Amino acid sequence: MMNDKEQVRLATFILRRWQFYELNINKMKNNFHKWQAITFFRALQELEKEEVSLLARMYYKSPTQLYNKWYSAFETCKGASLEEVAEQTGKTVTQVRSELRVIKIKFAKRYNELSNEPKKITLIRDKTNEKGA
Numbered sequence: 001m002m003n004d005k006e007q008v009r010l011a012t013f014i015l016r017r018w019q020f021y022e023l024n025i026n027k028m029k030n031n032f033h034k035w036q037a038i039t040f041f042r043a044l045q046e047l048e049k050e051e052v053s054l055l056a057r058m059y060y061k062s063p064t065q066l067y068n069k070w071y072s073a074f075e076t077c078k079g080a081s082l083e084e085v086a087e088q089t090g091k092t093v094t095q096v097r098s099e100l101r102v103i104k105i106k107f108a109k110r111y112n113e114l115s116n117e118p119k120k121i122t123l124i125r126d127k128t129n130e131k132g133a
Contacts, residue, residue: 017076
């Protein structure tokens with residue numbers, strides 16, 4: 001089980017790829033990356049509208065993107081600063097940091113739950129195949 005700090009790190013890692021997932025999900029040939037993108041959007045859909053809006057201000061609307069030569073695409077974004085998001089929302093930096101932490105933990109927990117689903121299905125299928133052989 002991941003602790004809160006690890007979940008915040010996981011959420012940040014995944015959220016930085018939001019734009020990349022949206023723009024490239026249909027082009028992805030690697031099933032693992034495609035599954036990550038699908039899981040990302042499934043977990044994101046389960047958040048409240050206000051939570052998604054705050055995450056979007058931080059990660060989706062960021063103008064600074066980082067290029068990945070392997071994909072020949074901008075895979076991650078740097079993310080807006082807490083100060084920028086606080087100014088946009090009319091909140092203090094401390095409030096934004098606290099809210100983002102709670103939202104990221106919630107998102108990461110759901111992402112982990114969803115990402116483990118195919119493993120359970122695969123294990124069941126493997127056991128079935130062994131019995132039939």
